[in-house]
Amino acid sequence: MAQEILVAVLIVSLTSAALATLLAVSERFLSDYGQCRVLLNDEKEITVQGGKTLLSVLSDNKIFIPSACGGRGTCGLCKLKVQEGAGLLLPTEEPYLNQQERDSGVRLSCQVKVRNDLKIQIPEELFNIREFTCKCAEITDLTHDIKQFRFELVEPDKIDYIPGQYIQLLTPVYEKSSEEVYRAYSVSGDPADKNHIELIIRYVPGGICTTYCFKYLKVGDEVRFNGPYGQFRLTDTDSPVVFIAGGSGMAPIKCILHHMKNNGIKRTAVYYFGAKKVKDMFMQDLMKKFQDELPDFKFIPAVSSPDPDEKWDGQKGLVTEVVKRDLKNAAQHEAYLCGSPGLVDAAEKVLVELGLTEDKIFYDKFA
Amino acid sequence: MNISAEIWQAFVVCVAAIFTQNILLSYFLGLCPFIGVSREIKAAFGLGAAVIFVMVSTCMLNWLAYRYVLLPLNLHFFRFILFIVIIAAFVQFVEMVIDRFSPRLYQTLGVFLPLITVNCAILGASLFMVIRNYTFIVAVGYGLGSGIGWFVAIVAMAGIRQKLKNDRIPPGLQGAGITLIITGLMALAFIGFTGVLQGG
Numbered sequence: 001m002a003q004e005i006l007v008a009v010l011i012v013s014l015t016s017a018a019l020a021t022l023l024a025v026s027e028r029f030l031s032d033y034g035q036c037r038v039l040l041n042d043e044k045e046i047t048v049q050g051g052k053t054l055l056s057v058l059s060d061n062k063i064f065i066p067s068a069c070g071g072r073g074t075c076g077l078c079k080l081k082v083q084e085g086a087g088l089l090l091p092t093e094e095p096y097l098n099q100q101e102r103d104s105g106v107r108l109s110c111q112v113k114v115r116n117d118l119k120i121q122i123p124e125e126l127f128n129i130r131e132f133t134c135k136c137a138e139i140t141d142l143t144h145d146i147k148q149f150r151f152e153l154v155e156p157d158k159i160d161y162i163p164g165q166y167i168q169l170l171t172p173v174y175e176k177s178s179e180e181v182y183r184a185y186s187v188s189g190d191p192a193d194k195n196h197i198e199l200i201i202r203y204v205p206g207g208i209c210t211t212y213c214f215k216y217l218k219v220g221d222e223v224r225f226n227g228p229y230g231q232f233r234l235t236d237t238d239s240p241v242v243f244i245a246g247g248s249g250m251a252p253i254k255c256i257l258h259h260m261k262n263n264g265i266k267r268t269a270v271y272y273f274g275a276k277k278v279k280d281m282f283m284q285d286l287m288k289k290f291q292d293e294l295p296d297f298k299f300i301p302a303v304s305s306p307d308p309d310e311k312w313d314g315q316k317g318l319v320t321e322v323v324k325r326d327l328k329n330a331a332q333h334e335a336y337l338c339g340s341p342g343l344v345d346a347a348e349k350v351l352v353e354l355g356l357t358e359d360k361i362f363y364d365k366f367a
Numbered sequence: 368m369n370i371s372a373e374i375w376q377a378f379v380v381c382v383a384a385i386f387t388q389n390i391l392l393s394y395f396l397g398l399c400p401f402i403g404v405s406r407e408i409k410a411a412f413g414l415g416a417a418v419i420f421v422m423v424s425t426c427m428l429n430w431l432a433y434r435y436v437l438l439p440l441n442l443h444f445f446r447f448i449l450f451i452v453i454i455a456a457f458v459q460f461v462e463m464v465i466d467r468f469s470p471r472l473y474q475t476l477g478v479f480l481p482l483i484t485v486n487c488a489i490l491g492a493s494l495f496m497v498i499r500n501y502t503f504i505v506a507v508g509y510g511l512g513s514g515i516g517w518f519v520a521i522v523a524m525a526g527i528r529q530k531l532k533n534d535r536i537p538p539g540l541q542g543a544g545i546t547l548i549i550t551g552l553m554a555l556a557f558i559g560f561t562g563v564l565q566g567g
Contacts, residue, residue: 008442015436015449019456030463088474091410111478113466
């Protein structure tokens with residue numbers, strides 16, 4: 001009996017070992033693409049060991065390309081322009097690329113393998129993306145379901161971001177989640193304070209990351225994030241600005257207001273902020289302060305359905321209705337929106353009705 | 368049994384595996400990639416072709432391993448482990464070879480190989496072939512038939528799903544839900560082949 005078991009185990013181990021050896025040997029010879037050179041934006045060259053995907057090669061070299069699915073080819077975020085050496089477009093990439101992108105050589109970097117020398121284009125700001133370790137410094141209740149989180153950067157201890165950009169916060173493995181997940185949040189703090197970042201997060205019942213932040217994260221805990229990402233930012237023009245936000249959509253707008261104050265930007269600006277109840281309103285004092293400090297800035301909070309016992313003498317109605325009533329003509333404006341997809345869509349519709357063209361409306365939609 | 372009789376039996380088993388005993392529609396094996404990759408005919412075609420290739424090759428390899436390693440040593444109860452290891456190693460190996468030598472083949476077939484490394488339809492075909500005591504030639508016919516059967520099912524499903532794109536499907540049933548319902552209807556339709564052949 002014992003002998004039988006021994007033989008069985010031996011045979012299976014031997015077969016597996018033989019197959020593993022075969023694979024290892026063939027990988028050694030077949031997947032050895034030698035040293036490959038990757039030329040970035042016609043200026044920087046990195047030499048890498050061929051055989052891995054472009055995404056992992058770049059992240060090994062500390063160049064982080066946004067990727068929500070972790071390289072499985074299901075999110076379509078890791079797009080890059082590959083000018084030379086990418087090989088044929090794979091069926092796994094096709095669903096994520098439109099005709100124009102295909103023609104200009106855009107590829108999913110998680111699907112492109114580095115087999116030979118490559119020439120690629122990466123948007124300049126992605127070079128800035130790093131992974132940060134930080135410590136939770138402060139948690140402030142803003143409303144019953146929105147909190148502000150302040151993090152002190154540890155390594156690296158400084159961050160440069162463009163006001164309006166977002167970071168991806170890493171939720172570690174904890175009781176409610178067996179895998180690490182990244183979730184995107186706009187930075188809300190003062191960009192002049194390079195040693196800290198602030199996030200405004202709204203609790204989503206059952207959400208992996210928000211549950212972690214609201215129920216588990218304590219002051220002093222260490223967390224990681226990477227970034228900054230995103231194209232949402234104030235333009236360089238002199239056009240009057242209209243901001244429209246709701247809930248935690250406050251974050252990037254607040255950050256842009258800090259930026260305007262820091263840099264003495266004197267543009268005319270009006271900020272419509274919507275909430276359902278009076279108890280959902282927050283940071284009104286801070287916005288009043290901005291109103292006093294910025295030369296031409298107005299904050300207009302709107303409450304859509306105040307409870308009878310709540311005292312509210314500001315604007316009433318949906319924020320989009322208030323915009324329509326108050327702004328009348330938006331043809332010369334630039335609009336910056338942040339909030340739920342529903343709010344962004346409704347606001348865009350109203351602004352177009354008010355004479356604004358779609359290319360003057362900017363937003364990051366977070367589903 | 369002489370060779371020509373064996374070839375005839377292999378043919379019968381092959382046709383039976385495509386229609387009357389379709390590995391997907393009557394055993395419901397290999398559903399995961401079937402649902403995941405049946406959105407477009409082109410991708411379904413590539414994946415189906417990869418399944419045919421892998422099924423035929425692994426049926427051969429596993430038959431040899433079973434006959435010449437496991438049976439003589441009286442270790443047939445180890446077939447699960449051994450088969451899955453052989454399948455995984457083989458698929459990995461083939462992917463590496465294709466990746467290296469034929470970018471065009473890699474583009475149409477190679478990218479799908481990792482998806483079916485641990486596919487239960489592949490393992491199922493190898494196990495059925497052993498349970499039913501097929502000879503080598505018949506086993507090859509069975510692998511080919513099962514592969515073609517799976518191929519036919521996924522390409523048909525992709526065709527139906529492309530047609531469905533413009534239809535209004537209740538939100539709760541979109542995606543996997545409606546696919547499973549259609550799979551059930553297809554399975555019912557395939558029952559119609561019963562009695563055409565009594566193979567295997």
